Amino acid sequence: MPEPTDQTDDVIARKFAETPVPTDLRERIIAASRPAPVAAVEASRDRWWTGGITAIAASILLSLLALGGLIRPAEGEQLGDARREMAAFLSGDFDLEMVTPDLSRIQEWFAAQHDGAVMDVPAALAAMVPEGCREIEWRGHRGTLVCFQLPNGRVAHLVTFPRSTFVNPPGARPLLAKAGEWMEASWTNDGMTYLLFAPGGLEGIRELI
């Protein structure tokens, strides 16, 4: 129950209530908290059919949409779409292009993939043992995936795309969201946007960033 106020309080409260709220905030909240739909991520170099019938169907659908001019990568993508579709992709089977526990090798590979960009790996994540990496392609955008073994035996996945991939890239401060069976943290640093997917809850992903 609101407390009693005088007229001046009422004026201030009324003006404060006129503070505009971003028009897309409600949708962002809903999108960040709902489960992921079907995967729509393609492998760029190796066996893209390993994802099974779902991936095939998604590929055909993506091709048809692209032919119809409905998908135009140059216009930029929604971060929420990447979050959902990557989450679904990571829940399926895929191969790694390079299998190595050597983070420095992965960093060199990353720089080669992203025009010399330095991979931004949070210190806690860098303390984990890498499993390897691969290139990925999503909606016509080239990106990279680096996988890390966690102490509990599960795996965290760091997906990276150029910042220009997105119309609404996150800021420098990690933004946490639920993404299917994963918790996801996304942030942008030095022209690259990172999406880190980890199993478990908020506490689990916070321990990595």
Place this chain on the structure above:
Amino acid sequence: MLDFEKIVDEFYQPLYRFALSLTQRESDAGDLVQQTFVQWAAKGHQLRDETKVKTWLFTTLRREFLATVRRSARFSDDPLPEDDGQIAFTATQAEQLDAATVLDALGKLPLEYREPVTLFYLKQLSYTEIAEILELPMGTVMSRLSRAKTQLRKLLIQD
């Protein structure tokens, strides 16, 4: 079972205004609100008392914010002066006031005063709920609120 979207619809706007007062940055405020609801989606089912949804959300948002700011920047060393009497607006002053001016003035208050006065001006929370959200004794809240309201009015009249 509480409906997620109904809760979003009811609280996302006041939560955003509280977050904006805390952060003074639209992008940070939006992120804070989003993260608050992500937490609700993950943990809200643990809340046994449905009447506590509002204070749970505001408390969670505030804790998220405090976790992101350094202790040194969190609280001022200088308390605001004692409440030296109520300042009232003239009709002209009230007419000239706008949301941006109020937000700017709130941003000039030290955080420990900005928090209770912002929650007060949302006009959706009782003093008891404000004290619960801020995790402070009622007397402390009332004292800070009184000083903050006086200081805020001074700032608004100066503008």
